Structure formats: structure tokens, C-alpha cells
Amino acid sequence: MSDTVVIEAQGLAKQYGQHVAVDGVDLRVRAGEVIGLLGPNGAGKTTTILMLLGLTEPTRGSVRILGKDPLREPLELKCDVGYLPDAVGFYETMTGRENLAYMARLAAIPRSAVEERINSALSAVHLLDVADRLTATYSRGMRQRLGIAELLMRQCRIAILDEPTSGLDPQSTQELLDLIQKLSRSGMTILLSSHMLDVVQTICHRIALFNNGRIGFFGTIEELAAEIGGGTYVIDVEADGVDLSTLATAVDGVKSVKPVNGHWQCEAVRDVRPQLAQRIVAAGGALRNLDLRRARLDEAYGRYFGRITNDST
């Protein structure tokens, strides 16, 4: 990942009549980052994406993609930025390969390079075998992969993906996630809007939490966990003969302890397993298990939006 900022939005806002859809979004994304755009329905994610793509005009604020204004310099950005909507549209009466060839013409890819680029993109998304079938016969997962093939063929530097895994079965989801990670490793910057928190946790470096048209939080999942008062580390403890609710809170670094499904769940700012084990044994308890894991996005997300709801009531 480099320090070069490739996506920059400042004070971005969009109003539809009296309705404020986006209300002052600031965003700075570095080259090679995978950013998850999250938030409840209607929070403003898609409208923000449309403004970043230059497909809708902001009411206020500015956007720079690779240093250019997408609304005023769309042709300069056409090759560099790819968009994968949740339902990718293809010409059903054309094969996968013909669809890509058509898009290659639109993207003005040099004729001499087209065949090699199409084959290499189809191979990367594992569609070479079915490339000569009509896309009308493709499953949803295959269509999404063909959409990724288009981004690869065009050699986009930035990809914006809107709910790419919605409606996919677990295996197709995994295949698509592997592909997205491959794109990221190849240096592509990716913005991904999704309600699937496990997907976002798996592949995103940072997350932007949208709420009421604004980004309320932008950072890593660990930073989110810390901001909402929890710990970056979660330690699941199984121990008999001790009350961990008092014992564990005395350990330096522990932020909270609660009973969950027959065991104790401790949140801490660092790995405090040795200190916890020591205390349990010293108190005469029988330690059966200590499991360390990173903070989970679904937990942090639930708590973040729970707090917002509580604050507003």
C-alpha cells in the first residue's frame, strides 16, 4: 500500500429536493486500500458512490479521483475506474467473451492487446471454459466474476463494488472474495459497499460507517472497537470455581467482562491471557480454555449503531 491518495472527497453533499441524501462526506483513500462502506439502508452509500463515479452531481463539495474531477474529466478516468453494481448487466444474447470484446471496444483498448487481455482476465476469474456460452445462461456468481473480468481486462486502478456478494451462495461468495483479494494484491484500490459484515471483515483494510448521510467513523475495525469502549482483543475464557467478573476487571488492560453462552468474554486492549490465567489459578479456579481473537466487526457495528440509537432517544 502506498501513501498516495487516489480518492478524495471533501464536504460532499447531495440533496434531492428537500431530502438530504448525503450531508458532508470527507474521504481519503490511499492506493491499494480496500475500504468497506457500511451503514443502514438509506444512509447514503450508493449516492456517495454515484458522486465518486461522476454519475450524479454533488450539491456541494468536491471529488478527486486520481487527482481528477470525475464530473468534468470523465474520459480521462474512464479506463482507470471500474464499477461493479450489485446486478451486473450484460448483453444476454452475446457470450461472455463477446461481451468483454464489446466492452474492450468501448474502452478503446488497442486491438492488438484485446485477445490476450480477454483470455487472461477470463482465466483469472475461472470463466475460460464457459467463455463461449451466452451470458443468459450464466449464474449470478458467474456474472459477478465476468464483471470482475471486465475490471481486469480494462486494467482499472480503482474498483467500486456495490454489494458484490449479495445473492451468492457461500461457495460463490468465497470465490468472489478470493478474486477481490487478488485484485487488491495486484495494487488495485477497492471501495466495497456491503451489508455483509463478515465479508467486509475478511477483505477490508478500513471501514467507513455511514449514518444519515455522513461518515460517523472511518478507520480499522480495531480502532472502531476501541472507539466504542471495547477492546481490540477478545478473550473467551472457560474456567470453573471463580467469578471472572471481579477477577478479570482487576487485570490491567481489560476493558470489560461478561458471561456469554456458558463462558466469560473479556475485551482487552492487548493480549492478557497470561495475566488472566495467573489470576484464575491463584484464586483456586480450574482453567479449561482461553481463546484469543480479534474484535469482530458484527459486534462492534452492533454496538456502534446501538449507541447512536440510544443517544438519539
Ligand SMILES: Nc1ncnc2c1ncn2[C@@H]1O[C@H](COP(=O)(O)OP(=O)(O)OP(=O)(O)O)[C@@H](O)[C@H]1O
Ligand atoms: N434519485 C433519488 N431521488 C430521491 N431520493 C433519493 C434518490 N436516491 C437516493 N435517495 C434517497 O437518499 C437516501 C440515501 O440513499 P442511498 O441509496 O444512497 O442509501 P444507501 O446507503 O446506499 O442504502 P442501501 O443500503 O439501501 O443501498 C435515501 O433516503 C434514499 O431514499
